[in-house]
Amino acid sequence: MTVKTMEDLFVETLKDIYYAEKQILKALPGMVKKAGAGELKTALDHHRKETEGQVERLEKVFKLFDVAARGKKCLAIEGIIAEAKEHMDDIEDPEVLDAGMIGSAQAVEHYEITRYGTLIAWARQLGRDDAIELLEANLEEEKKADMLLTKIAEAAVNQSAAA
Numbered sequence: 001m002t003v004k005t006m007e008d009l010f011v012e013t014l015k016d017i018y019y020a021e022k023q024i025l026k027a028l029p030g031m032v033k034k035a036g037a038g039e040l041k042t043a044l045d046h047h048r049k050e051t052e053g054q055v056e057r058l059e060k061v062f063k064l065f066d067v068a069a070r071g072k073k074c075l076a077i078e079g080i081i082a083e084a085k086e087h088m089d090d091i092e093d094p095e096v097l098d099a100g101m102i103g104s105a106q107a108v109e110h111y112e113i114t115r116y117g118t119l120i121a122w123a124r125q126l127g128r129d130d131a132i133e134l135l136e137a138n139l140e141e142e143k144k145a146d147m148l149l150t151k152i153a154e155a156a157v158n159q160s161a162a163a
């Protein structure tokens, strides 16, 4: 698809985040399994379930734009996930690994936050208020996930990793 209009650009970026969410959905179970700290495991698993709902919301946005829900390969998210996998393969100390995985997971959240922020701004500009609510629901979940990860890191994981 060639991008000619701002609506094209919106749809292209929607495909990007749709692809990213699906990759995240594939990567999260492995991270849940590897997480040592109980709260981290629970938080990641909770976000995995939320991500399923996010994919469904994105499918609704595609529908609103009359476009088939299809992802577009996103190298950015693949790079972030590859780094997370590298940590999981290379870090032996489980507490240091938890700290590393939180860092990777927060990189994922920040990527999502920037995408949703942009999409919401563009939807507003395009007068597509119908899409905004769905995108904002996803954005809120990403922000909460990010804040919870910060809390878990600062409350315990970082101290244990450094001990």
Ligand SMILES: [Fe+2]
Residues within 6 Å of the ligand: 021, 024, 051, 054, 112, 142
């Ligand atoms: Fe997400």
Ligand SMILES: [Fe+2]
Residues within 6 Å of the ligand: 047, 108, 109, 112, 141, 142, 145
């Ligand atoms: Fe997320």
